[in-house]
Amino acid sequence: xxxFYFNGSPNPTKVALFLEEAGLPYEPVKIDTRKGDQFAPxxxxxxxxxxVPAIDDAGTxxxxxxxxxxxxxxxxxxxxxxxxxxxxxxxMFVASGVGPYSGQAVHFKHFAPKDQxxxxxxxxxxxxxxxxxxxxDAHLAGRRYMVGDDYSIxxxxxxxxxxxxxxxxxxxxxxxxxNVKRLIDExxxxxxxxxxxxxxDKFTFKAEMDxxxxxxxxxxxxxxxx
Numbered sequence: 001x002x003x004f005y006f007n008g009s010p011n012p013t014k015v016a017l018f019l020e021e022a023g024l025p026y027e028p029v030k031i032d033t034r035k036g037d038q039f040a041p042x043x044x045x046x047x048x049x050x051x052v053p054a055i056d057d058a059g060t061x062x063x064x065x066x067x068x069x070x071x072x073x074x075x076x077x078x079x080x081x082x083x084x085x086x087x088x089x090x091x092m093f094v095a096s097g098v099g100p101y102s103g104q105a106v107h108f109k110h111f112a113p114k115d116q117x118x119x120x121x122x123x124x125x126x127x128x129x130x131x132x133x134x135x136x137d138a139h140l141a142g143r144r145y146m147v148g149d150d151y152s153i154x155x156x157x158x159x160x161x162x163x164x165x166x167x168x169x170x171x172x173x174x175x176x177x178x179n180v181k182r183l184i185d186e187x188x189x190x191x192x193x194x195x196x197x198x199x200x201d202k203f204t205f206k207a208e209m210d211x212x213x214x215x216x217x218x219x220x221x222x223x224x225x226x
Contacts, residue, residue, distance in 0.1 A: 002026040003056040005046060007033060008200030010102070011065035012053035014160030016196035017187075018069055018153065022078050026055075028199060034206035034213035065160070066095040069153040079156070081147040087154060090139075090146050094157040098132050102161045105129040105168045129168055133177045136162075140179035151187075159187045 004019065004026045006012035019026050031037045031052045038050040047054040047063040054063040055071075062071045070091065073080045081087050105125040112118055136158065140146070146154040162184050165173045174181045187193055206213060 002058070003029050005029045005031050005043065005052055005054040005056075006199070007031055007052050007205060008197075009033075009052065010160040010164060011051075013196055013199075014156050015053045015055070015065050015068050015072075016199050017156045017159065017193055018072055018079065020192035020195045021156070021190070022072065022076050024072070024076070028202070030203045030205070032205050034209070034216055036212075036216040039216070064095075066091055066157055069157055073153045079150075079152045081150055081152045081154070083148055086147045087152065090154045091157055093132075093135075094154065094161070098129075098136070098158065098161055102129055102132075102164075102168050109168065126169065130173075130176070133162070133165065133169075133173075133180055137177040137179045140183055143179075145183070155183065155187060159184055159193070163188060 002019075002024060004012075004015065006016060006028055007030065018024075031043065033052065037043060038047075038052065043054075044050060046056060046061055049063060051063070053065055053068060054061065055068055057071075057075075060071075062068045105128075109122060109126070112121065136146075145151055146158060158180075162180055165177065165180070165184075
């Protein structure tokens with residue numbers, strides 16, 4: 001059975017959405033990043049990048065959430081739009097832009113130390129994250145889904161991060177992206193999405209952002225690279 005290494009953060013949750021939508025049997029394996037599970041030697045053999053998610057599909061290892069979505073879609077033949085060029089373009093837009101910039105926007109808004117460099121970094125990632133969502137909102141004007149007329153892995157990839165827009169950009173942020181919000185609301189209303197979000201609740205994860213958690217999640221704070 002496919003092993004799914006996960007926690008409740010955006011990237012694993014979008015893979016959970018695919019697994020639930022496709023009805024694929026899988027074994028969830030908890031990776032508690034606040035406790036440092038991502039650095040365990042056995043997990044590093046699965047994902048040398050020490051991030052989540054990853055899958056082990058009967059010996060086929062895939063890490064990076066967008067690679068996993070593409071792998072599973074091609075394996076099952078599900079949630080793949082006909083226009084492959086458009087699929088790859090928007091999937092990579094999410095992979096290289098929306099995801100990384102959203103993650104950094106969260107970090108500098110909620111977790112980074114407020115030192116002399118904070119304002120510049122915070123403003124940059126707020127600006128770039130907003131810019132990505134404005135592009136997405138314009139693309140979705142007059143469209144139901146990201147690629148063509150069918151729900152696809154691109155929508156799932158976007159949903160993982162976009163459902164947390166207020167946490168990244170402020171409580172009123174969704175008002176700036178009505179087309180994105182309409183898509184996210186539709187996906188969030190699907191039974192598979194509810195199951196994907198609830199998966200984390202079957203396990204106990206460390207909730208406190210204490211010194212241990214910060215040391216495991218933000219190693220750059222204690223490690224300097226010349």
